[in-house]
Amino acid sequence: MAQPVFHYDTHSVFNQPAPLANYNAFEADTILQYWINQFGGKHGTERLTKFGHHIGHELQEAGFLANRHAPQFETHNRFGHRVDEVIYHPAYHQLMSHAISQGHCSLPWTSEQVGEHVVRGAMAYLHTHADPGSGCPLTMTFAAVPAISVQPDVAKRWLPKILSGIYDGSNRPWYEKEGVTIGMAMTEKQGGSDVRANTTRAVPVKHAGPGQLYSLTGHKWFCSAPMCDGFLVLAQCDDRLSCFLVPRWREDGTKNPIHIQRLKDKLGNKSNASSEIEFREAHGWLLGEEGKGINTIIQMVALTRYDCMLGSSALMAQAAKEAIWHTAGRAAFGKPLHEQPLMINVLADLALEAEAALAISLRISRALDNLNDPQEAALVRSATAIGKYWICKQAVQHTYEAMECIGGVGYVEDNVTSRLYREAPVNAIWEGSGNVQCLDLLRVLKREPDTLSALLAELGKARGHYTDYDQALETAIADMADTDNLEVHARRLMEQLALCWQAATLIVYGEPWIADAFVSARLSQQKFHHYGTLPSHIDAKAIVMRAMPGSHFSKPDPSHKQETK
Structure with a gap:
């Protein structure tokens, strides 16, 4: 690699490598190419080559800019109206637009070609090289599709926009856009990962039941990417935890009362605006039956x-x-x-x-x-x-x-x-x-005994090649049989299974x-x-x-x- 020498009055700068920049992040990654080919994604090579070029060139710089210029929160506009708007640097929108247009959020849901999850997985992997933070709304938009599909009438209106391949970062109602993004708001202060402890309440606006509008009141300690067009939210319907799609704008064109309290000042993930929010009778559609929110x-x-x-x-x-x-x-x-x-x-x-x-x-x-x-x-x-x-x-x-x-x-x-x-x-x-x-x-x-059988079958494919592997697998199986102490030793078991699975995948x-x-x-x-x-x-x-x-x-x-x- 080129090592330019710069001369100053006091010294010369040398023995400093050139940065890893201006390269094709896919073509330069022999290992990624190997694994997508192994798992059925070779047909995506042309798409990934194009994707990787932009990642290693202008989007690399966009990643630095999006992290250097963190999102800014505006509660009100200059006329005193509550707007709850997060302002991003243009580089953030550049990153989002590129990923969505290339199928980061939609490819496996819109193509019948076998192997598209592998190709899309490679996209997500490469996008992280440019900027991990913007990957948060991208993955939530991608992952929301199966959950929204539970409710056909809601899915009919939302999925075409989610899967359109169009990014629209403007602050306007979702139904005026060709493309939308989806966020998620589950965590509350008192519960954390224990979402069954959530206290946000939901009551029907008119009628109860799947696909109907409900009014939500409560808080969420973490709402990631608050400028998304809709959010999957958990709330209690008469103490039955249920799942809702809550839009940022109401059907009548008014702002849905989702009040951003603040943006989190996080250790990392700087380009992504994680927020604390309150619902003040915010409207949202029930997805599935009441009480089936976790499912x-x-x-x-x-x-x-x-x-x-x-x-x-x-x-x-x-x-x-x-x-x-x-x-x-x-x-x-x-x-x-x-x-x-x-x-x-x-x-x-x-x-x-x-x-x-x-x-x-x-x-x-x-x-x-x-x-x-x-x-x-x-x-x-x-x-x-x-x-x-x-x-x-x-x-x-x-x-x-x-x-x-x-x-x-x-x-x-x-x-x-x-x-x-x-x-x-x-x-x-x-x-x-x-x-x-x-x-x-x-x-x-x-x-689910079938899941254990499937896991052991996967690990069993690698038997007979290495003594150390066979012994490690037997140890893990023996530890799973010790049901009296399984929870106490769960982390040890996880490590054993992880190492066995990595080894088995590399062996097979x-x-x-x-x-x-x-x-x-x-x-x-x-x-x-x-x-x-x-x-x-x-x-x-x-x-x-x-x-x-x-x-x-x-x-x-x-x-x-x-x-x-």
């Missing part, structure tokens, strides 16, 4: 959790790429930094973790493309909780380690790694924290030498808690070259593969 909205939550997997996988991949790119253009202690054995070990470990995360995320994409298969549908119900728990937690330490590889330059706001690190905790907390994922998995496995679908490296590094008896501890027999340099943006390399022939018993 309705869980269809949305399942997909947003899946997108958390994709988003955190993307953070890790981008962090690894930035670290590899930077060290490839910098010398330290007498030779190029990326040729130092210890640095190579760290970089390879980061790349290996990022690839395993992407592999299981796109494995869920493929399952979503085949929901007519009961086995695949059951796998989505169990494995999404495992992936959401594990990948989102791993992203925090992973992005920090990548930032450390870059050093002080990586810690300043002008470098993308500081944003990745601040962004990393979000997906682990939102859409159900770690403990919630654990409890959800235990409930599913207990109440991945490059053999990558699977070999992962099993050796993650499932051997001697495991370490920090990156940079790969066994010496692993070809760490080849793993780094595989992850180098735009690299072309020859696959190694692993000679230290474990023998099966």
Whole structure:
């Protein structure tokens, strides 16, 4: 890579790598290309190539601008009218428009081509490279489709606009727009993840029942992307938790009384306007039957959790790429930094973790493309909780380690790694924290025996290749049988299942030498808690070259593969 030298009166600036910029983010990602091809998304190559070009060029700069110029909240206009409007920098609208026009929110719902969830998953992954924050309203708009479809009369009016591929960020009634976005407001102060503790009340405006208008009164501690055109909301109908679609504007053209109290000043996710709101007799349509709110909205939550997997996988991949790119253009202690054995070990470990995360995320994409298969549908119900728990937690330490590889330059706001690190905790907390994922998995496995069978069948495909894998799987199965202590040890079980699932996916679908490296590094008896501890027999340099943006390399022939018993 080019390393320009700048001369000043006091010193010359050299040994500073050029930024990873002005490139095609899809064409430069050998690993992403491999996995979309493995899981049936090869037909989307042309679309993704076009998408990746914009991500690596003008949208990269748009991401910096959207995070530097945070959303601004205006309660009233200059004439004193309450407007509850959030003003975004034009770069935010640029990011949203590009993603929606390319099918980020609509592709799997509008195309009958098998593999569109995989292609759309790759889009979500690439969009995160430009800006994770705007991914929040994008994923909610995408994920709202199954929940809104529960109510056909409401769906008939809203879905054509949701799926239009048109972005309209103007502040006007939804029915005047060709394209709309959807947000979500579930969390309340007293309940958090325990939505059954919600106190927001809903009463019929005229008539009760599915598809009818209700009046909602209450608060929501978190409403993400408050300038969306409609929101999925949980509220109590005579102590029966129910789901509603609440528009930002009423049918008569007046503003629906959804009052924004403030925007959250968050650790990260700066481009996204998360808010605290109050409903003051706001109108919304009941989706499904009263008391069936959890059943309705869980269809949305399942997909947003899946997108958390994709988003955190993307953070890790981008962090690894930035670290590899930077060290490839910098010398330290007498030779190029990326040729130092210890640095190579760290970089390879980061790349290996990022690839395993992407592999299981796109494995869920493929399952979503085949929901007519009961086995695949059951796998989505169990494995999404495992992936959401594990990948989102791993992203925090992973992005920090990548930032450390870059050093002080990586810690300043002008470098993308500081944003990745601040962004990393979000997906682990939102859409159900770690403990919630654990409890959800235990409930599913207990109440739906078919889901356990599907999960074990998926993991069983990898048996017989590695002794360490077979032993790890047997340990996990034995721990699941200890029902007396299952909840106490739920996190340990989640980690065991996550590692087994990542290993199984790499063994069955991945490059053999990558699977070999992962099993050796993650499932051997001697495991370490920090990156940079790969066994010496692993070809760490080849793993780094595989992850180098735009690299072309020859696959190694692993000679230290474990023998099966």
